[in-house]
Amino acid sequence: MNDYQLIILADDKQVVLERILQVTRYRGFLINGINAKVNTGTHIGTIELMVSSDRPIELLVDQINKLIDIKEVKVDSKTQQSTA
Amino acid sequence: MVIEKKQTGGSLLFDVLQQHGVQHVFGYPGGAIMPIYDALYDSDVEHFLCRHEQGAAFSAVGYARASGKVGVCLATSGPGATNLITGLADAMADSIPIIAITGQVATAAMGSDAFQEVDIFGLSLACTKHSFQVTNVNELENVLHQAFAIALEGRQGPVLVDIPKDIQLATVNAVLNDAVNLQNKVKLPPANVGKAIALLSQAKQPVLYVGGGVGMANAVDELREFVKATALPSVSTLKGLGALDPDNENYLGMLGMHGTKAANLAVQESDLLIAVGARFDDRVTGKLNEFAPNAKIIHFDIDTAEINKRRAVDSAILGDLKVNLPALSVPLSIKPWQDKCRQMKHDFGWQYDHPNETIFxxxxxxxxxxxxxxxxxxxxxxxxxxxxxxxxxxxxxxxxxxxxxxxxxxxxxxxxxxxxxxxxxxxxxxxxxxxxxxxxxxxxxxxxxxxxxxxxxxxxxxxxxxxxxxxxxxxxxxxxxxxxxxxxxxxxxxxxxxxxxxxxxxxxxxxxxxxxxxxxxxxxxxxxxxINAEDNVWPLVPPETANDKMMEST
Incomplete structure (x- = not known):
C-alpha cells in the first residue's frame, strides 16, 4: 500500500465532498484522513485528502479531475510513501 | 437573444428544453412532478407515456443513440426516480447524453422521510456524469443550460436534475439566456502525433481497434478515410460496430469474448494496437496481462482518465477524433500482414450450414x-x-x-x-x-x-x-x-x-x-x-483466459 495526500480545489457547491469521497472509495482508495474548508471570499473549497492504495495515484487524480466542480487536483509528493 | 417572461418553474423547464431543440420527452407522471406535467399540458413538447420509468429512461437512451440528440426523461420522486437508476447507469457506462428530470417533495419536506421521498440526488452520484438539485427557482434556467452542456461536452453522459415541487410551482422572471457553453475545464494539450507516426511507420503487424467513441465523436467518415489511407487490418468492439465499413476487405469483425477468431488472433499477434475511442474493457481484453502481449499501444481518446487505466500506452492522443485521426493517416508497407489477416478472415469465416430442421x-x-x-x-x-x-x-x-x-x-x-x-x-x-x-x-x-x-x-x-x-x-x-x-x-x-x-x-x-x-x-x-435450447454462442473466450485460447464448440 502507498500513502498519498491530495490537495483538491473545488467550487463550493453542494455535495462536492460527497462526490469526491464516492469516487475515491469506488476507485479502490482507502481514506485515511480529510481536512476541508471553504474560503467564503472566493467560494473555493480546499480539500486535503489522505488516501492509501496499491493502485497508481494517477488513476484517482484523473477520476477526481473529471468531476464537474473540481478546479485542480495535486498530489503532495512529500507525503508519498509506502506502508507495505 | 434575451427574452424576459414571468412563468412557473415547470413552464420554464419546457421553454428551456425547447430552446435546446427538444421536441420529444419520455416519462411517467406522479405526485411530486404534477406541476411539471401541468405545464406540459400547455407545451409544444411532445410527451410519450411509457409504462414504467425504466422504460422511459431506456427510450431516452435509444432516442439519443439513434439520433445523436439529447434524450430526455421525466419521473416523479421516490420510486419513480429510483426506477430511472438502471437507465442512468446504462447511459453512464455507454457515455450516452440523456437528461433525467425528477420531481422531488417540496423543499420544506425534504429530509423528513416524506411520502415518496428518496435522496435521488445522493443516489445519482455513482450513476450520472453530474447531477443537480434545484432549491431556488432563479437558478433553474442556468442549471438546465448547464445540464445540456455537461451531457454533451467531452465524453458524453447522463445528467439528472432534481426539482422540488415548490420550485416547479414558484414564479420566476425567466431571462431565457442563450444556452451557455461549458468552459473546457480540463485543458487538453495539443495532440503530439509525432511519436505515434513513428510507431505506426515502424510496425510490421499493426491492428486498428475501434470503439464506441468514434460514433460518439461523429468521426465515422474520418475513421473510414484513415482506414482507406493506411489499409490497416481492423477490429471493432461491440459498441464500435458500424463505425468501420463491414465490407472492407481488411475488417476482421468484433474482438473479445465472442469476437471472431480472425479478429482475436490478429490482435494477439499484433506488434502495434491503435485504439480509437475504446477503453480496453474486460470483455474485450480477456486476461488483461496476456492481451496483445507483444503490441505497443497508441490510444486516441477524449477522456484523459481512460489513458493508462487498464493498459499502459506508448502514445496517447487526447482530443477530438475528427481532428486527430487524419493527422495519423500515412501509407504503410504491411502487405504480408494484410495478406495474413485476410487469409485468417477467409479461413475462419462464419459457417451457416446447420444440419437439422430446427432454426439456426x-x-x-x-x-x-x-x-x-x-x-x-x-x-x-x-x-x-x-x-x-x-x-x-x-x-x-x-x-x-x-x-x-x-x-x-x-x-x-x-x-x-x-x-x-x-x-x-x-x-x-x-x-x-x-x-x-x-x-x-x-x-x-x-x-x-x-x-x-x-x-x-x-x-x-x-x-x-x-x-x-x-x-x-x-x-x-x-x-x-x-x-x-x-x-x-x-x-x-x-x-x-x-x-x-x-x-x-x-x-x-x-x-x-x-x-x-x-x-x-x-x-x-x-x-x-x-430455437434449440442447447444452441451456444461461439467462439467463446472463457473468463480470465487469453483471447487466442477461445473455445469453438464443446
Missing part, C-alpha cells in the same frame, strides 16, 4: 440484416441473441446498432427501439430480443400500441436464460440453476393482446417467408423464432 439463430439474423431496408436501426437486449446479432448482422453506422454494452442491461431492447422509432419515424427499427430479456420491460408493448409504432420485434426464443444456461453447462458442471423459462407466456397471444400482429416459427423452411412478412407489415410485428 445466426442464419435468421444474417437474413434479416440482408433483407431489412437500408439505414434500418437494430436494438438488442442482452444475452445470446445480442452476441449473435453483433456477430451476424452488418451495420453501416454506429447509430444503427443500439445495444447495452458496458452495463449489459436486460430489458434495454424494447424501450430503446421505441426511442429510436420516435427519433427516426421513417426508418425501419428492429429489436432483437430473447425470451428472458423481453419480459424485463414487456409493459412497453403498451407504449408501442398507444403510439402505433411500427417496431419489428424478433424474439429469439429458447425457453431459457440462454447465456447463463450456456455458462452453467460449460463452467458449472451443467448444474442448471434457475435458467429454465419453459413456462413463459404465449408470446403470440401476448402481442395480440396489445394489438400487435405476431407469428411463431419453429422450422428452418418457415424463416424466409416470415422475415418478409414481418418487414412488409405496415405496423408493429412480433416474430417469435423458436
Amino acid at each position: 439463430a445466426p442464419a435468421v439474423l444474417k437474413e434479416i440484416s440482408e433483407k431489412m431496408p437500408k439505414n434500418s436501426c437494430v436494438t438488442t437486449d442482452v444475452g445470446q441473441h445480442q452476441m449473435w446479432a453483433a456477430q451476424h448482422m452488418s451495420f453501416q453506422d454506429p447509430s444503427n446498432f443500439l445495444t447495452s454494452g458496458g452495463m449489459g442491461t436486460m430489458g434495454f431492447g424494447l424501450p430503446a427501439a421505441i426511442g429510436a422509432q420516435i427519433s427516426r419515424p421513417n426508418d425501419c427499427i428492429v429489436t432483437v430480443s430473447g425470451d428472458g430479456s423481453i419480459m424485463m420491460n414487456i409493459q412497453e408493448l403498451a407504449t408501442i400500441k398507444r403510439f402505433q409504432l411500427p417496431v419489428k420485434i424478433v424474439l429469439i426464443d429458447n425457453s431459457k436464460l440462454g447465456m447463463v444456461r450456456q455458462w452453467q453447462d460449460l463452467f458449472f458442471s451443467g448444474r442448471l440453476s434457475e435458467t429454465d423459462l419453459s413456462d413463459n407466456p404465449d408470446f403470440v397471444m401476448l402481442a395480440n393482446a396489445f394489438d400487435i400482429k405476431a407469428k411463431q416459427i419453429t422450422l428452418k423452411n418457415e424463416v424466409s417467408a416470415a422475415i418478409e412478412e414481418m418487414l412488409d407489415h405496415n405496423g408493429p410485428y412480433l416474430l417469435q423464432v423458436k
Whole structure:
C-alpha cells in the first residue's frame, strides 16, 4: 500500500465532498484522513485528502479531475510513501 | 437573444428544453412532478407515456443513440426516480447524453422521510456524469443550460436534475439566456502525433481497434478515410460496430469474448494496437496481462482518465477524433500482414450450414440484416441473441446498432427501439430480443400500441436464460440453476393482446417467408423464432483466459 495526500480545489457547491469521497472509495482508495474548508471570499473549497492504495495515484487524480466542480487536483509528493 | 417572461418553474423547464431543440420527452407522471406535467399540458413538447420509468429512461437512451440528440426523461420522486437508476447507469457506462428530470417533495419536506421521498440526488452520484438539485427557482434556467452542456461536452453522459415541487410551482422572471457553453475545464494539450507516426511507420503487424467513441465523436467518415489511407487490418468492439465499413476487405469483425477468431488472433499477434475511442474493457481484453502481449499501444481518446487505466500506452492522443485521426493517416508497407489477416478472415469465416430442421439463430439474423431496408436501426437486449446479432448482422453506422454494452442491461431492447422509432419515424427499427430479456420491460408493448409504432420485434426464443444456461453447462458442471423459462407466456397471444400482429416459427423452411412478412407489415410485428435450447454462442473466450485460447464448440 502507498500513502498519498491530495490537495483538491473545488467550487463550493453542494455535495462536492460527497462526490469526491464516492469516487475515491469506488476507485479502490482507502481514506485515511480529510481536512476541508471553504474560503467564503472566493467560494473555493480546499480539500486535503489522505488516501492509501496499491493502485497508481494517477488513476484517482484523473477520476477526481473529471468531476464537474473540481478546479485542480495535486498530489503532495512529500507525503508519498509506502506502508507495505 | 434575451427574452424576459414571468412563468412557473415547470413552464420554464419546457421553454428551456425547447430552446435546446427538444421536441420529444419520455416519462411517467406522479405526485411530486404534477406541476411539471401541468405545464406540459400547455407545451409544444411532445410527451410519450411509457409504462414504467425504466422504460422511459431506456427510450431516452435509444432516442439519443439513434439520433445523436439529447434524450430526455421525466419521473416523479421516490420510486419513480429510483426506477430511472438502471437507465442512468446504462447511459453512464455507454457515455450516452440523456437528461433525467425528477420531481422531488417540496423543499420544506425534504429530509423528513416524506411520502415518496428518496435522496435521488445522493443516489445519482455513482450513476450520472453530474447531477443537480434545484432549491431556488432563479437558478433553474442556468442549471438546465448547464445540464445540456455537461451531457454533451467531452465524453458524453447522463445528467439528472432534481426539482422540488415548490420550485416547479414558484414564479420566476425567466431571462431565457442563450444556452451557455461549458468552459473546457480540463485543458487538453495539443495532440503530439509525432511519436505515434513513428510507431505506426515502424510496425510490421499493426491492428486498428475501434470503439464506441468514434460514433460518439461523429468521426465515422474520418475513421473510414484513415482506414482507406493506411489499409490497416481492423477490429471493432461491440459498441464500435458500424463505425468501420463491414465490407472492407481488411475488417476482421468484433474482438473479445465472442469476437471472431480472425479478429482475436490478429490482435494477439499484433506488434502495434491503435485504439480509437475504446477503453480496453474486460470483455474485450480477456486476461488483461496476456492481451496483445507483444503490441505497443497508441490510444486516441477524449477522456484523459481512460489513458493508462487498464493498459499502459506508448502514445496517447487526447482530443477530438475528427481532428486527430487524419493527422495519423500515412501509407504503410504491411502487405504480408494484410495478406495474413485476410487469409485468417477467409479461413475462419462464419459457417451457416446447420444440419437439422430446427432454426439456426445466426442464419435468421444474417437474413434479416440482408433483407431489412437500408439505414434500418437494430436494438438488442442482452444475452445470446445480442452476441449473435453483433456477430451476424452488418451495420453501416454506429447509430444503427443500439445495444447495452458496458452495463449489459436486460430489458434495454424494447424501450430503446421505441426511442429510436420516435427519433427516426421513417426508418425501419428492429429489436432483437430473447425470451428472458423481453419480459424485463414487456409493459412497453403498451407504449408501442398507444403510439402505433411500427417496431419489428424478433424474439429469439429458447425457453431459457440462454447465456447463463450456456455458462452453467460449460463452467458449472451443467448444474442448471434457475435458467429454465419453459413456462413463459404465449408470446403470440401476448402481442395480440396489445394489438400487435405476431407469428411463431419453429422450422428452418418457415424463416424466409416470415422475415418478409414481418418487414412488409405496415405496423408493429412480433416474430417469435423458436430455437434449440442447447444452441451456444461461439467462439467463446472463457473468463480470465487469453483471447487466442477461445473455445469453438464443446
